Amino acid sequence: MSSNGSSNTSRMRTIFRTKSSKALDRMEDPRDALDDSYNQQVAMLQQVRRALADVATAKKRVELQGQEMGARYQKLADQAQEALNQGRDDLARTALERRSLLERQVVALRDQHAAVTLQQTQLQQKEQRLAASVEAFRTEKETIKALYSASEAQVRANEAVAGIGSAKxxxxxxxxxxxxxxxxxxxxxxxxxxxxxxxxxxxxxxxxDADLERQLAAGAMASDVDRQLREMKSGGARPMGTRTGPDSWLTIAESSPTP
Incomplete structure (x- = not known):
């Protein structure tokens, strides 16, 4: 296999590993798991609240029925009294019998009302505890998510600084x-x-003819160097342009004075 083919294969493996790692990170992201758990608890709380609403509705229905029976109970008493006033003992007896039967029904209805009231109270307590638990979980969930996001950002920043990335x-x-x-x-x-x-x-x-000019310039420079060496060996003046002082650079490459 050629070196290019091997390089391409290695690159494909790296890309595949990177994508697989990202997919696993998404699957194992605790933020998603926390959100799912929170949503499940919210759904449970909504079920309890719907049940509480149903119980409250049932209680109201029992109360309305009780009010109707109470009104009839009082009306039968009035009818019995009116029958006696008219000397109709038979009608008074009938009214009192119906009132006695209604009284037993009211007692049974009152027991149902007490049971529904107890059930409503228990559901209200459960709803309050569950609502508090859901709110506490929501607060903790958001805190954990924030910490995870901050840690994730820090890891990415550190990897970027250290060059630890898929493009390293x-x-x-x-x-x-x-x-x-x-x-x-x-x-x-x-x-x-x-x-x-x-x-x-x-x-x-x-x-x-630039080549000739180049060679002539090189020859002239060599001749000038030879001349300066001879002057220095014979104890003559030092080369021009070597004076000291802040402006000494101005004397560099000055022409030699005419002897």
């Missing part, structure tokens, strides 16, 4: 390739400079 290898390779290209280009520039200077390459921008 690519970044390192890119830097190495760039450095190699710069070094190659610098070497090539130096080599072409030497070739141009030596005349091995023709400078197409140079003036005609």
């Amino acid at each position: 290898n690519d970044v390192g390779l890119s830097l190495e390739r760039a450095k190699d290209r710069v070094a190659q280009m610098q070497a090539r520039a130096a080599a072409t400079d030497e070739l141009l200077s030596s005349g091995a390459l023709n400078d197409l921008t140079a003036a005609p």
Whole structure:
């Protein structure tokens, strides 16, 4: 297998591992689990509240029925009294019998009302405890989520600073390739400079006969150096342009005075 093929395979494996790791992170994200648990508790609380509403409705229905029976109970008493006033003992007896039967029904209804009231009280207590528990869980959930998000952000920042990321290898390779290209280009520039200077390459921008001028200038410089050496050996004046002082640089390469 070629080196390019091996590099591509390695890159594909790295991408696959990165995507798999991200998928696992999403599956294991505790924030999602906390939200799911909170939603389940909220659903339970809503069920309890619906049951409480149903019990309250049933209690109200019993109370309305009791009020109707109470009104009838009182009306039967009034009818019995009216029958006696009219000398109708038979009608008075009938009214009292119905009132006695209604009284037993009211007692049974009152027991139902007491049972429904107790059930309502118990559900209200459960609803209050569950609501408090859900609210406490919500507060703790948000705190844990905030801590997890902060830790996750810190990990990502640390990985970015340390170069620990999915693009670390690519970044390192890119830097190495760039450095190699710069070094190659610098070497090539130096080599072409030497070739141009030596005349091995023709400078197409140079003036005609520039090579002769270059060689003559080099000869003149060598002759001037030889002259300065002879003067120094014979104990003559030091080379021009070597005076001291803040403005001494102005004397560099000054022409020698005419002897």
